[in-house]
């Protein structure tokens with residue numbers, strides 16, 4: 001039974017998993033769940049994931065959601081020992097620290113900015129400032145490391161690259177953060193060019209365009 005990945009084109013956490021899948025060369029059957037059409041609330045999807053969110057992975061009947069748990073599972077199971085998710089205890093703990101930071105602090109500071117906008121309510125510039133403060137902390141850390149968790153590309157770089165790409169597509173400019181800029185260029189050169197273009201740039205811009213049409217149309 002092939003691996004199945006339920007995803008939506010515009011969903012940032014779905015992109016995190018799709019990028020990882022490309023990076024480790026996994027064969028996955030992609031199954032589009034159109035969130036705008038409400039596919040995620042249909043009984044057949046709820047039977048797989050009662051939390052009705054994408055991405056959701058199904059591996060031989062085992063269903064897993066939460067993008068960061070999916071990417072670490074996939075490396076552990078199909079590319080064990082890969083530098084994207086090191087097995088050395090301290091290196092792995094550092095990667096996990098950044099994944100938790102992204103999921104618990106960084107991305108939520110972005111969603112605090114965009115959530116009202118998607119509902120057609122005014123966005124709060126102060127929410128963008130909180131996100132930028134977090135991005136500055138990342139910038140400070142990147143002064144001394146090539147990648148977020150050290151000197152090798154890891155799953156944390158994939159996760160945080162997607163977060164930053166969404167922010168910039170929504171108009172939060174972090175280009176003054178020179179270490180972040182340099183790191184993004186490095187990640188871009190590490191990714192396959194078509195993965196970078198489609199799963200980082202084009203998908204983020206698609207979401208950014210939709211966001212701007214909801215948040216700034218009067």
Ligand SMILES: N[C@@H](CCC(=O)N[C@@H](CS)C(=O)NCC(=O)O)C(=O)O
Pocket residue numbers: 010011012013014035040051052053054055065066067068
């Ligand atoms: N923390 C989760 C977030 C998943 C999530 O909220 N996905 C959104 C799309 S970006 C979704 O499926 N929303 C529909 C819903 O939750 O009902 C992850 O990283 O996978």
